Amino acid sequence: MRESSPEVITTFMQQVVVEYHNYGMGHRRSEPREAVAVPVVVQQVDSSLEPLDEPFDAVTRDISTGGIGLFHLREIKSGLIKVTMTAPESHEQMTLLARVEHCTKCGGFYIIGCRFARVLIDADRR
Numbered sequence: 001m002r003e004s005s006p007e008v009i010t011t012f013m014q015q016v017v018v019e020y021h022n023y024g025m026g027h028r029r030s031e032p033r034e035a036v037a038v039p040v041v042v043q044q045v046d047s048s049l050e051p052l053d054e055p056f057d058a059v060t061r062d063i064s065t066g067g068i069g070l071f072h073l074r075e076i077k078s079g080l081i082k083v084t085m086t087a088p089e090s091h092e093q094m095t096l097l098a099r100v101e102h103c104t105k106c107g108g109f110y111i112i113g114c115r116f117a118r119v120l121i122d123a124d125r126r
Contacts, residue, residue, distance in 0.1 A: 033062040041084040070112040076103050095120040
């Protein structure tokens with residue numbers, strides 16, 4: 001049985017990101033994205049930023065100044081999400097509001113494409 005620590009998952013997802021990027025998925029972007037696999041915390045919210053469910057862990061597929069691609073085991077069809085990222089060395093956190101643009105099944109995962117709406121300040125994070 002393989003270890004399922006965040007490091008193992010992140011390493012595997014980095015490999016998957018490169019392979020799917022080379023496979024040619026997602027050429028409709030207005031900004032260039034960088035393939036990067038890092039853990040993030042995601043939470044679906046309503047238009048008032050009230051939580052719709054519990055936060056969950058996901059892994060990034062790619063990121064740009066305008067949006068982010070995520071890998072997760074569950075489907076998120078539409079709506080708003082809060083995405084919290086942590087810098088690996090400084091441990092500084094940033095939470096961004098993003099709109100789900102698409103959710104595509106890919107093997108046992110879903111690729112969730114999101115466009116950033118804005119950076120959330122502490123009062124918005126709740």
